[in-house]
Amino acid sequence: MGAFTQWFNERAPGLGAVYKKHMTEYYAPKNFNVMYYFGSLAMLVLVNQIVTGIFLAMFYTPTAAGAFDSVQYIMRDVNWGWLVRYMHTTGASMFFIVIYLHMFRGLMYGSFKKPRELVWLIGMLIFLVLMAEAFMGYVLPWGNMSFWGAKVIITLFSAVPWFGHTLVTWIMGTFVPGDPTLNRFFALHVVALPLVLLLLVVLHLGALHEVGSNNPDGVEIKKHKNPKGIPLDGIAFHPYYTLKDLVGVGVFLIICAVIIFFAPSVGGFFLEHDNSIPANDLVTPATIKPVWYFSPFYAILRMIPSKGLGVLALAASIVALFLVPWLDRGGVKSIRYRGLGYKIALAIFAIVFFLLGCIGADLTPGWIVSIFGPNADITTIENLFGRILVILYFAFFVFLWVYTFFGFERTRPVPERVTTHA
Amino acid sequence: MHDKTFRASMRTLTVLLALLVAFAAAPAALAEEGGYPNVNVNVHDKASLQRGARLFMNYCVGCHSLKYMRYSQMAEGLGLTEQQVMDNLNFTGVKFGEPIVSAMPEADAEKWLGKAPPDLSLEVSARGADWVAAYLKSFYLDPSTASGWNNTVFPNVAMPFPLWQLQGEQVAVMSPPANGEPATIKELKLAQPGSMTPAQYDRAVRDLTAFLTYVSSPDELVRSSMGAWVVLYLVFFTLFALVLKKEYWKDVH
Numbered sequence: 001m002g003a004f005t006q007w008f009n010e011r012a013p014g015l016g017a018v019y020k021k022h023m024t025e026y027y028a029p030k031n032f033n034v035m036y037y038f039g040s041l042a043m044l045v046l047v048n049q050i051v052t053g054i055f056l057a058m059f060y061t062p063t064a065a066g067a068f069d070s071v072q073y074i075m076r077d078v079n080w081g082w083l084v085r086y087m088h089t090t091g092a093s094m095f096f097i098v099i100y101l102h103m104f105r106g107l108m109y110g111s112f113k114k115p116r117e118l119v120w121l122i123g124m125l126i127f128l129v130l131m132a133e134a135f136m137g138y139v140l141p142w143g144n145m146s147f148w149g150a151k152v153i154i155t156l157f158s159a160v161p162w163f164g165h166t167l168v169t170w171i172m173g174t175f176v177p178g179d180p181t182l183n184r185f186f187a188l189h190v191v192a193l194p195l196v197l198l199l200l201v202v203l204h205l206g207a208l209h210e211v212g213s214n215n216p217d218g219v220e221i222k223k224h225k226n227p228k229g230i231p232l233d234g235i236a237f238h239p240y241y242t243l244k245d246l247v248g249v250g251v252f253l254i255i256c257a258v259i260i261f262f263a264p265s266v267g268g269f270f271l272e273h274d275n276s277i278p279a280n281d282l283v284t285p286a287t288i289k290p291v292w293y294f295s296p297f298y299a300i301l302r303m304i305p306s307k308g309l310g311v312l313a314l315a316a317s318i319v320a321l322f323l324v325p326w327l328d329r330g331g332v333k334s335i336r337y338r339g340l341g342y343k344i345a346l347a348i349f350a351i352v353f354f355l356l357g358c359i360g361a362d363l364t365p366g367w368i369v370s371i372f373g374p375n376a377d378i379t380t381i382e383n384l385f386g387r388i389l390v391i392l393y394f395a396f397f398v399f400l401w402v403y404t405f406f407g408f409e410r411t412r413p414v415p416e417r418v419t420t421h422a
Numbered sequence: 423m424h425d426k427t428f429r430a431s432m433r434t435l436t437v438l439l440a441l442l443v444a445f446a447a448a449p450a451a452l453a454e455e456g457g458y459p460n461v462n463v464n465v466h467d468k469a470s471l472q473r474g475a476r477l478f479m480n481y482c483v484g485c486h487s488l489k490y491m492r493y494s495q496m497a498e499g500l501g502l503t504e505q506q507v508m509d510n511l512n513f514t515g516v517k518f519g520e521p522i523v524s525a526m527p528e529a530d531a532e533k534w535l536g537k538a539p540p541d542l543s544l545e546v547s548a549r550g551a552d553w554v555a556a557y558l559k560s561f562y563l564d565p566s567t568a569s570g571w572n573n574t575v576f577p578n579v580a581m582p583f584p585l586w587q588l589q590g591e592q593v594a595v596m597s598p599p600a601n602g603e604p605a606t607i608k609e610l611k612l613a614q615p616g617s618m619t620p621a622q623y624d625r626a627v628r629d630l631t632a633f634l635t636y637v638s639s640p641d642e643l644v645r646s647s648m649g650a651w652v653v654l655y656l657v658f659f660t661l662f663a664l665v666l667k668k669e670y671w672k673d674v675h
Contacts, residue, residue, distance in 0.1 A: 030674055072490045072543070075641065082641035235674055243667040250660025257656055261649020265547075276547035276638070 022209055027234030028241055029215035031418040035109070036216075037248035038102035040241075044249060045095045046201065050194060052088040060140065062186035064179045067142035068278040086264040090256055092134055093270045096293035099127060107324070107346055110333025111214040117325040119211070122204045124322045129200060131294070133193040136185040138291060139177070143275030148288045150177045150185075156301075159311040176281055217418045218333025224417060233418045269361070287362050295360025296353050300393065302360065303386035313390065320397045327397055329404035332411040339409035341399075349396040352389050359386045458575075461555035463632035465642050468501045474633025475500055477626060479511045481584045482542070485531060488522040490543035491637050496522070499640055536568065537580045546631070546638040555631045558585065559624075562592040562610050574607055589623045590616030 009016055059078050061070040074081035103123070106112050112120035139150045154171050158164040173180030212222055212231075221231040235241070265271035269292045274285040290298050300317050304310035320327075332338050335346065358364060364385070365378045372381065403409055464470060475496065478488075493516070497507045504518050512518075514525045524539070531538045546554055557575040561583035564572035569582035574594075583589075591614040599605040618626060636642065 069490075075639070076490055076495065082639075082645075086641075239670050240674065243663070243670050246663040247660060247667050250656060250663050254653055254656045254660065257649060257652045261645050261652060264645075273548055273550065276544040 022205070023238040023242075024236050026209055026237040027221070027231050028213045028237050029217075029221045029231075029233055029418055030235045030240075031215050031217060031233070031420050032213075032241070032244070033216050033420075035101070035105040037245060037252070038098045038105060040245040041098045041248060041252050042095065042102060043201065044252070045091050045098060046197065048087060048091045049095065052084045052091065053190060053194075055084045056088055057190050060186075062140070062182050064142060064182055064279070067140060067182060071141045083260070086260045087256075089271055090259050090264060092137060093266070093291070093293060094252075094256060094259075095130065096134070099130065100293075103127070103321075104350065107349075108335045109214055109216055110218050110328075110330075110335075110338075112325045113328065113333050114325075115211045116208070116214060118207045119204060120325055121322065122200055122207055124318075126197065126200045126204060127321075128318065129193055129196050133189060133197065134291070134293065136189040136193070139185050140182065140189060141275060142182065142279045143272075144277040144279055144283065144285055145272050145274040145288070147177055147279035147281065148285055149290055150181060152288055153290070154181075156311050156314075159308045177279075214333065215418055216334060216420075217336060217415060219414060219416065219418055221418065289360065289362050292357065292361050295358075296356040297360070299356040299360035299386060300390050303383060303390050317393060320394065323397070324400070327401040327404075329401070330409050330411070332409075332414055334414070337412040337414045339403070339411055341403050341409060345396055345399050345403070348392060352392045352396075356386070356389050356393065359389070458550070458552035458556040461551050461628055461631050463551050463555075463628060463635050465632055465636045467632065470629045470632045471500050471636055472502065473626070474629035474631070474636075475511055477630045478633055479513060482630075483513070483522065483524055484584075485524055485526055485535075485539040485581075486542045487524045488543045488637050489541050491522050491640070492519055493517075493522060494519050495640060496637075499636055499643055535580050535582075539581065542634060542637070544638050546635045551631050551635050554634060555627050558627045558630065559589070560610065561586070561589075562594045562607075563613070564594070574610065585623075585626075586616065588616045588618045588626060590614050590618075 056074065059070060059074045059081065061067055071085070074085055076082075078084075106120060106123070135149075135153060139146045154177070155168055157167045157171060160167055169175060171181075172178075173184055212220075212234075215221070219233075221233040224232045226232055259266060259270070265273075272291065277283075277285075289295065297314055297317055301310045301314045304313050330338065330342070335343055358367075359382065364382050368376050368378050368381050493507055493512055494504070496502075496511070497504060497518075500507075502511075508518060514523070516523070526539075528538045553575065557573060560573050560575040561571050562574065563570060566572075567578065569580070571579075571581075571583045571586075572594075573579045573581075573583075590612050592610040593613045594607045595609050595611050596605040597608040612620070616623070
């Protein structure tokens with residue numbers, strides 16, 4: 001033991017133990033596949049958002065008069081400002097790509113099931129806070145889509161009975177999004193929500209490391225241990241998974257670099273064209289739509305004809321995800337050994353989520369015209385298609401409960417030990 | 423076991439490469455958005471940018487500002503010296519480090535034209551290069567408007583057509599009204615040729631659009647060349663990480 005390590009351990013004996021518990025003596029199943037990269041990648045993006053965000057905050061002005069100009073100042077006059085901002089904007093979208101894949105992994109391999117319900121719940125809270133964080137960050141550049149997006153989304157709260165309209169004014173701090181809105185969103189975006197996110201990430205990992213990681217076979221590696229108490233199918237997180245994740249980080253960064261350097265707006269998906277126009281309460285954009293990562297949920301809102309019910313459905317679509325550990329009563333975790341019904345239902349759910357996203361991103365009118373001709377009744381066809389998708393979205397959760405509660409699922413035998421490693 | 427590992431990593435790699443290609447191809451696929459013909463600007467063609475800047479300073483800056491672009495920045499982006507810019511491209515007499523702002527007072531502009539001419543710093547980011555090029559080619563004579571000009575891409579636009587001497591005068595050819603519906607514009611016809619041939623005018627519009635594309639995101643000049651090196655570095659980084667990972671994972675059975 002080096003002199004420094006000894007000096008350190010004498011003064012803070014607990015820290016070494018914490019490091020061991022979570023790194024060198026945290027035993028993860030050896031059969032993680034490609035779906036298991038997204039947790040560590042989400043942490044990487046979080047760090048990227050915090051570091052680039054600090055530099056952006058040094059030059060950004062949170063006022064209605066100065067915000068748009070200050071973003072252009074960052075893009076043109078601040079040394080490397082364009083790179084830092086593109087890293088931040090690309091990071092925001094990549095965060096959601098990574099998180100959606102991470103959540104899908106959980107559904108594939110039953111990572112939400114006993115004993116990991118708490119891990120799933122904390123993860124869902126992270127998702128919720130991340131949505132708030134992303135929404136507020138999107139408002140800050142104060143482009144025209146920022147303004148109208150803020151107005152539309154905040155106004156959703158007017159659907160709350162009795163004090164809805166008061167609530168909207170309370171959130172905005174004024175009657176039309178303006179200086180007070182921008183100031184509080186800036187405070188929440190750079191101080192409050194990042195702190196909450198960091199705390200939740202610590203709890204998410206803490207809850208996970210208490211029960212141990214699930215794996216593509218959905219077997220509990222702690223059932224078979226060697227005499228030293230180490231799971232037979234487990235390997236130390238460090239160095240094995242730190243190095244494996246480093247490879248994932250490399251591939252992920254290549255994708256990010258291609259976007260940042262060659263197509264930072266990704267055709268208007270990561271950075272919307274209408275946000276190149278300064279906020280203007282007199283000029284409404286042709287279509288008001290949120291950024292792509294909200295579009296599946298936005299489509300659910302739009303497809304319901306009543307505003308109150310639409311907001312309720314929007315809320316329900318997220319609450320349903322929270323409830324998955326209790327809706328799914330099946331005893332088998334991994335999709336590898338689950339019944340055919342679950343495999344089909346999950347595939348349909350993923351496709352439905354994607355198609356709802358296409359509706360929310362306003363891609364469907366173009367498709368409808370190319371399929372049904374220029375005289376097609378776009379609204380009717382889109383509503384019909386969209387409402388079927390909304391029903392299918394919720395049907396997944398109903399099916400999940402019926403299928404597992406009444407014992408319709410025919411599972412395959414689950415192996416005692418993990419089967420593959422790659 | 424090794425074979426299995428290899429196949430799994432190849433599969434992983436294929437999936438990730440497919441994702442990468444999808445991401446790179448998405449903007450290209452969406453480039454046709456709006457249905458305007460592809461104008462194919464090249465912001466790395468300095469001569470094109472310089473010609474576009476000259477057109478802008480001769481025909482546009484009288485009314486439109488580029489308030490987020492400084493003359494000094496433009497000189498750097500276009501590969502020009504301070505002397506060249508101050509002599510040939512700065513007609514408002516402001517200092518080299520100042521932003522490119524129109525000399526026309528906004529209040530007067532609103533009185534004369536009904537609407538203050540918008541700043542064009544981010545026009546291409548907002549509307550796309552194809553839109554800008556199509557717009558500049560779609561003016562036609564229309565006695566019913568205040569300026570005498572109208573535009574098929576931006577109907578009833580307040581702006582008169584400053585490039586008419588170059589393109590000439592287009593008129594609208596109407597399609598005959600069918601079953602009670604109002605007549606629509608079928609195409610625009612060049613009634614009075616300008617000082618440029620249609621091919622020359624197309625090139626002038628491409629130059630002007632290229633210049634405005636550069637002004638919208640000046641970072642584009644350095645971004646792609648820098649990006650190639652970053653990606654190359656990351657590819658090597660990933661390969662080294664892969665070798666290191668394989669070395670450590672040798673004892674996992």
